[in-house]
Amino acid sequence: MRAAAIQFVDSLNLRKNVPDFRTGDTVRVNWKVKEGEKERVQAFEGVVIRKTKGSVDATFTVRKMSFGVGVERIFPLHSPRYETIDVLTKGSVRRNRLFYLRSLRGKAARLDVQEEKDAPAAKA
Numbered sequence: 001m002r003a004a005a006i007q008f009v010d011s012l013n014l015r016k017n018v019p020d021f022r023t024g025d026t027v028r029v030n031w032k033v034k035e036g037e038k039e040r041v042q043a044f045e046g047v048v049i050r051k052t053k054g055s056v057d058a059t060f061t062v063r064k065m066s067f068g069v070g071v072e073r074i075f076p077l078h079s080p081r082y083e084t085i086d087v088l089t090k091g092s093v094r095r096n097r098l099f100y101l102r103s104l105r106g107k108a109a110r111l112d113v114q115e116e117k118d119a120p121a122a123k124a
Helices: 002-013 099-103
Strands: 026-035 038-051 059-066 069-076 082-089
Touching (some): 038 069, 038 099
Antiparallel strands (some): 026 038, 059 069
């Protein structure tokens, strides 16, 4: 009975419109920031370096470079605080956790971009 009640409460807090993205993708998270009485939307754009599983407590970590300093932020996946998660590019990676990007700088920190399957091939 207790586990069923926890599952019920968890199912009420799950977001329905979570986009499909993976580790290595470049995303833009539009996060709602409250400043005093006002609320505004602030974008955080970077590479997803980690995605944890779980129902309500699932999270993902986004890393970006800001003025030469690496900034990482952990977002709850089912939080009502973000407006949208926009997937900008799909990365082609073979790992689930991309912590090795922390030690890379400049062009070495770039990831391969996955080719779109929907685009028609150009005939020569």
